[in-house]
Amino acid sequence: MKSAQCKKCLKKFHQKDIFTIQQFQYRKIPTYKWSLDFFKKLEIDELDSFCENCMMGYSKKSKAEWDKLKG
Ligand SMILES: [Zn+2]
Secondary structure, three states: OOOEEOOOOOOEEOHHHOEOHHHHHHOOOOOHHHHHHHHHHOOOOOOOOEOHHHHHHHHHHHHHHHHHHHO
16 A cells, blocks of 8 residues: 655655655765754755655766865
8 A cells, every 4th residue: 555655746655765854864974963954944854754666866966066165
C-alpha cells in the first residue's frame, strides 16, 4: 500500500521509500546546519517526506545556492 506522499509533487509512494532532508547530514558541503537554514526558508523541516526525485532536485538546488554564496 502506498501510504506516503511527497510534499512537493504530491506523488504517492511506499513508506520505505521516503526521503527527508535528514539525509543531508551525511554530505560535507553544504554543511547540515546551513542546509537546515536553507530548507527552513522553503518551509521544509526534517520531518517532511519527499520522493527520491524531488529530494535529488533539492540536493542540487541547495548545492547550487551554496556554491553561489561561497564561490
Ligand atoms: Zn516528489
